[in-house]
Amino acid sequence: MAEVEYRGVSRRFGEIQALHDLDLLVADGEFLILVGPSGCGKSTALRLLAGLDKPTSGEILIAGQPVTRLGPGERDIAMVFQNYALYPHMSVFANLAYGLRQRRTPRAEIQRRVRETAVLLDIDGLLDRKPGQLSGGQRQRVAMGRAMVRRPQAFLLDEPLSNLDAKLRTQVRGDLKRLHLELPVTSIYVTHDQVEAMTLGDRICVMSNGEVQQLGTTDDIYNRPANTFVAGFMGSPPMNLVAGEVRGGVVRVAGAALADFSSPDAPVTVGFRPEDLRIVGPLETDSVPVRIDVCEPLGSHVLVHALVDGSGAESSPTKVIAQAPPGTTYDPGARVGLTVAPGKTFVFDAETGRAAPPPTRERIATA
Amino acid sequence: MAGQDAAAFPPAARPGWVGRLRRSESATGWMLVSPGAILIGIFGLLPVLMALKLSFQKSDLLTPETPWVGTRNYRQLADDPRFAEAIQHTIVYTALFVPGTMLVGLLVAAALNRSVRFISVYRTAAYITMAVSTISEGIIFLWLTDKDYGLVNATLNVVGISSQPFLASTSQALYVIVAMTIWGWTGFAVIVYLAALQGVPVELHEAAAIDGARPFTRFRTITLPLLSPASLFLMVWLTINALQLFDEVYLTTRGGPLHATTVIVYYLWDQAFVQFNAGYAAAMAYALFVVIVIFTALQFWLSRKFVHYS
Incomplete structure (x- = not known):
């Protein structure tokens, strides 16, 4: 187990800056998530740490030792690949034992550690099988086992659940969390799935365009997003972002006053999460006037898609999503109002997208 | 309803x-x-x-009488010292040509399995020996190994080795034909191995590298086993071709000197179309056919031990 550190790490592929000046310290035993859309640099960051790629500039340290110039086999890390990368011609036992054999571990020790790991992951009945004879979930566990059996300083996981079906993914996600609690090895986990990010990580590092957008706990990321990218990426469905303005110390969207906000008058981007919205009558004071688009019943709740009246061009009005109690139905085109729960209005700079300094007390929305 | x-x-x-x-x-x-x-x-x-x-008749291909002789042609094969000699030459040739071509093909394919500038030019160059006709190949090697004017002897002379007779020597001619056919077939082996190499997922190499395997170990423990279906195909294909060697021998040595390069099919041709023992030659062809079937079956049976299909 060890601390992992990126110091000013950049990686350029020709004209493309895949990773820009990454500074990141992962604490000993921490479970850190790198999350972002495709091409955001998260996998590049992981491959640089694994030694499968070399940074253009910067230094990577594991347990305080610079490893930038070491090969992948000399860094004492283990990686779980998206497609598992199990050796197809070897039995499960040989797959698990491969790394130990390369390190000249005594035969009895290999036997003991492979069995121990197999029991822990409940794959001890599969040791004689070839990967081709395993189900997706079993392969995933063998890939985990191959990483764990070596007891590395750090685990690198590259979207390890993305090849599993939805049901299995939820189950394995729980297993992963439990495993990390039992065996708190420093883990860096790459995913584009924000549910995985929020449930698994001690901390989440949200990336975009090769840069860190925000680094923090699930609570930080969800309740204090640093910018419109993080706000619009995290959450399911993500935060609604609507053009608005600050005028006379009040945040307004489509004329509706949503919250007090002590800053100079300026156009802003206003954010509110679907679950913080309430659907009210169209004439309710200080509600955002919207037209219903569609309703999506999901059993536990209904997602109401609506279009903000008078926002943007008539051809492309801003879309918002509100979460409503089960049973809610509206006809498409119906006019209603939306109010935001107190303290749940987020204000971002209209130009930079950066979160405005913490807003003040809310004025409205208790209707 | x-x-x-x-x-x-x-x-x-x-x-x-x-x-x-x-x-x-x-x-x-x-x-x-x-x-x-x-x-x-x-x-x-x-x-x-x-x-x-x-194969059960006596025929000189010219006269219409082809009397039935039963199994005499087959029995004669067992007692023919020149046929025994031809089998021996064919075995030596096959034992050198098949592994030789596979090894050279694998090395060249491994060298070409990377993305460098002009890689398609190199790959085409490696395959081009397949586009050269056997006649041209024979003439090239006759020139290259000529005792007085050949490039090979000229090179040997430069480094202080005296000129070698090569195709004119009973002890060297067969090996020159081995070298010549390996050269001619390398392009084929390269294409087969290159295609197979590109089917080996790069993540497997990365996983093995992280597991601590050095490049040669990765090649031996990951790449080679995954190439085994290609290796089996080449082994069977090249063996069948080696057992049927004819063109190169006909073009360069005509089975000589002193029958040193007389292989089965050359001897068969000699019996059928020079000595006009067509029945005997047909029996030889069938004996060869049985040998090829046995060899191929044997190779497939052995392959269960070393071929991994993913």
Whole structure:
């Protein structure tokens, strides 16, 4: 187990800056998530740490030792690949034992550690099988086992659940969390799935365009997003972002006053999460006037898609999503109002997208 | 519901045999393959069967009398010292040519399995030996190994080795033919291995590298086993070709000097078309056929131990 550190790490592929000046310290035993859309640099960051790629500039340290110039086999890390990368011609036992054999571990020790790991992951009945004879979930566990059996300083996981079906993914996600609690090895986990990010990580590092957008706990990321990218990426469905303005110390969207906000008058981007919205009558004071688009019943709740009246061009009005109690139905085109729960209005700079300094007390929305 | 369906689709009238034939999938299939099948039958299967008949006859290919001689041709094979010699040459040739071509092909393919500038030029260059006709190949090697004017001897002389007779030597000629055919077949082996190499997922190498395996260990423990289907294919294909070696021998040494390069098929040709013992040659062809079938079956049986299909 060890601390992992990126110091000013950049990686350029020709004209493309895949990773820009990454500074990141992962604490000993921490479970850190790198999350972002495709091409955001998260996998590049992981491959640089694994030694499968070399940074253009910067230094990577594991347990305080610079490893930038070491090969992948000399860094004492283990990686779980998206497609598992199990050796197809070897039995499960040989797959698990491969790394130990390369390190000249005594035969009895290999036997003991492979069995121990197999029991822990409940794959001890599969040791004689070839990967081709395993189900997706079993392969995933063998890939985990191959990483764990070596007891590395750090685990690198590259979207390890993305090849599993939805049901299995939820189950394995729980297993992963439990495993990390039992065996708190420093883990860096790459995913584009924000549910995985929020449930698994001690901390989440949200990336975009090769840069860190925000680094923090699930609570930080969800309740204090640093910018419109993080706000619009995290959450399911993500935060609604609507053009608005600050005028006379009040945040307004489509004329509706949503919250007090002590800053100079300026156009802003206003954010509110679907679950913080309430659907009210169209004439309710200080509600955002919207037209219903569609309703999506999901059993536990209904997602109401609506279009903000008078926002943007008539051809492309801003879309918002509100979460409503089960049973809610509206006809498409119906006019209603939306109010935001107190303290749940987020204000971002209209130009930079950066979160405005913490807003003040809310004025409205208790209707 | 069921009643409605039955009413909507009344049972169709039973079609006549023309209608049945027109609807039959197998009849359509036979019609589609018949042009090829007939040609193969006339020019492939028929001669094979005629040769089988011939192997039990005495024939000089010129006179119409072809008396039936039973198994005499086959018994004669067992006592023919020149046939035994030809078998020996063929075995030596095959034992050197097949692994030689596979090894050279694998090394060249491994060298070409990377993305560098002009890689397609190099790959084409490696394959181009396959585009060279056997006649050109023979002439090139005759020139290269010429005792007085050949480039090989000139090079040897430069480094202080005296000129070698090569194709004119009973002890060297067969090995020169081995080298020549390896050169000629390398392009084929390269293409097969290159295609197989590109099918080895790069993540497996990365996983093995992280597991601590060095490049040669990765090649030995990951790449080679995953190339085994390609290796089996090449082994079978090249062995069948090696056992049937003829063109290169005919073009360069004519089986000589002193029968040193007389391989089975060259001896067969010599018996059929020089000595006019066509029945005897046909028996030889069938003996060779049986050997090839046995070899191939043996290779497939052995392959269960080392071939991994993913």
